[in-house]
Each structure stands twice: as structure tokens, then as C-alpha cells.
Amino acid sequence: MSERTSYAAVLTPPGRGGIAVIALNGPGAGQILQHIFVSKNFQSGGSAAALHSLQLGAIVRGDDVLDQVVLCRTPQGFEINIHGGPAVARAVLELLASHGAKILTAEQAPPALAPAHPRWNNPAIGREMLSAVIKARSARVLAAISNQWSAGLSQLASDILGCHGLDARRASAALGEAARALPRMRRLLDPPNIVLVGAPNAGKSTLINALTGTAVSIVHDQPGTTRDWVREPALLRDLPVYLTDTAGLWHGAAEAIDRQAIERARACAAAADLVLLLDERSPRVPDWLAAKNVLCVRTKADLPPHGDPQACGRATHSAVPISARTGEGLDELADAILERLELRDLDPRAPAAFTQRQADLLTQAADVFDRAERSSDLPIKQALFELLGR
Secondary structure (H helix, E strand, O other): OOOOOOEEEEOOOOOOOOOEEEEEEOOOHHHHHHHHEEEOOOOOOHHHOOOOOEEEEEEEEOOEEEEEEEEEEOOOEEEEEEOOOHHHHHHHHHHHHHOOOEEEOOOOOOOOOOOOOOOOOOHHHHHHHHHHHHHOOOHHHHHHHHHHHHOHHHHHHHHHHHOOOOOHHHHHHHHHHHHHOHHHHHHHHOOOEEEEEEOOOOOHHHHHHHHHOOOOOOOOOOOOOOOOOEEEEEEEOOEEEEEEEOOOOOOOOOOHHHHHHHHHHHHHHHOOOEEEEEEOOOOOOOHHHOOOOEEEEEOOOOOOOOOOOOOOOOOOOOOEEOOOOOOOOHHHHHHHHHHHOOOOOOOOOOOOOOOHHHHHHHHHHHHHHHOOOOOOOHHHHHHHHHHHOO
């Protein structure tokens, strides 16, 4: 990026929130603000403001006010704190672009913080951490990523580089374990999709509402209330997932609109990371789900049971009994879901690669340790130095 380029980027992660923060940096930032920002403070506004000062004002497009904002002057430029939601954020970005700012994703924007931790010389991990944390949708995910910068990977690499007479087998195991953690860390940043399927009136919509804490899906005793899939984010043990409610799977002949809904439900299940198969009796996995990761759930456990609650067809685990109405079994279900997604025992402090670059270098160093005849430690040092960014 040219040093003369002014750019704008949304720094806050996607989703619902009280504010969104847009960075406006570069040599032309102050001039752009003079055209679009009207200060309500008594002191001078815009680019004349003191460093780290806050100004209340409005972003305007001609005579139209897009939003009331708080403007902060930073060493790099400005931060525009807006309150109008994603639509307003897009409108402000479009306005900035019309005045010459280059619009970047948060990953493309230069980091606003020094990437190296005071304890470690690790700027490469720092830059990757700053790019990744904007995707963190919970405090636990934020900890898992930021700990790789302040401890975790940084400490593992630094300890190996600074240790003489190191146990090669233990070092190789630690490096390999950190590399193999990449798929799990990716699930934290790109939440897995959990699809609920089952017969009409099996309790799918009630369960979605219970797990999300919101009335996402309409609940009614009449079968077939849900005609199309509905997806909503949720936190299970402070770990993000997507829950997808689908239309009921009719066992007999279905009308044309129901057949279309069933086809869409099956398509959602085919693309799912985990399928929850719900039934108030004993869920049995159909052939078309045999190859999927399926967790059986016996719903309406507050009512008298039907059949054998332990039967689960081809599934590898017995059905989890729950009552979305009373809350019975929901904690156990959350644990079972995270177990299937290999997230239940997540330790945010453990060394774990969260980029492919990190995993490749960790594997490279581990492979050198595994070789019986090692003439030099140089390849290990090179890989770990590159991992840290020294």
C-alpha cells in the first residue's frame, strides 16, 4: 500500500452490537473528514482535534445526517464510532470511498498496535493475532487467539530456542500437537454449522429458541409450522456456533410445498458440520444421514417416554434426553455437541496454531526433531524464528 493512500476499514467483528468502529487513516484522512464530519463540540473539530481526544458529532452526506458518531483522533488517523448498525456502516464506508478513501477489510488494514509482545520477539504471531481477533465472537475465543501471542505458541517456540539439552521427543510432541490444533482453532473463528432435523413437531424450533435465548422460530402444535430453514448464531459454553432450524421430515406422502421444504432440509443437513436428529421417541439415523456426524436427541423428556430412549440406530452414541420447555438436559446437550465438534476440552492457554503458516512451520520443526540423525539444529531454529517473525 502506498504511503500516500488514505484507507478506511471496519475494525469491529461482524454481527449485532451497540457500535461499529471504522478506522480512517492516511495523509488525506483529515481532509476527508472536513467534508463529512460536523462536530458538536465547542472546540475545533475534525483534523484539528488533539491526539486521543473524543468529539461528538455527525457524519453527513450533503444535507442528510447518516449517523451521530464519536470521533477519536489516533496516532494513525481517526476512529469513527457509529451507532446505526451494519447498514449505516456500509453507507459511511461508501461515503468515505466517494471522497477518495480506499476501503479495506480489517485483515488488510495495517495493525493499529505494535505486533510484538513485551515478553517475546514475536511480530509475525502478533500481526496474525490482530487479523484474527476481529473474528472472535466470544471472550473464550478471544482468549484462545490472544494467548498464542502473549503465551501459547510464542512461549513454546521461545522455550525451545532458548533451551540447551532439550528432550527431542517431548519437543517434537509439543510442536506436533500445536500444529494439529489448527482445525479446532479454525472452528473458533469460522463457527461450525449445526443443523436440526427431525419429524414435524419434534421440538426443533423450541430447542433453537432455547439455545439461542431468542424467539428465532415460530413454535406451534400444528405440524409443518417451519417451511424453510432458519439460521441463527449461538454460544455454547461461550463458544460460537450456528444453529439451523429446518422443516419437518414427513414419513409419509407430502404436499408439493412440503416436498420442497424437505429437500431444503436435506440439503442443509448435507452441508452441516453436525446434525442433531430430534425425535420425541427413539431417534434412528436414516440411510441418507449415515455418512454424517449425527447426534441423536430425544426431545420432550418432561413427558412420558416413548420406546427405548437409548436406541439411536447407526449413531455411535445414545440419544441425549432433553426438554427445551423445562431446560432439562440442555447443559448435557451443549457438552455433547462440543464433544462431537472436538471443542469440549478447549484450553485457551494451550499452544495452538491458528493459521496455516504457523501449522506448516511447527510441523517442519517437529519433523526435524523426529529424525534420528540430526547434524544441526539450524533447520529447527530457522522454522521457529520464522514462526515468531524474528
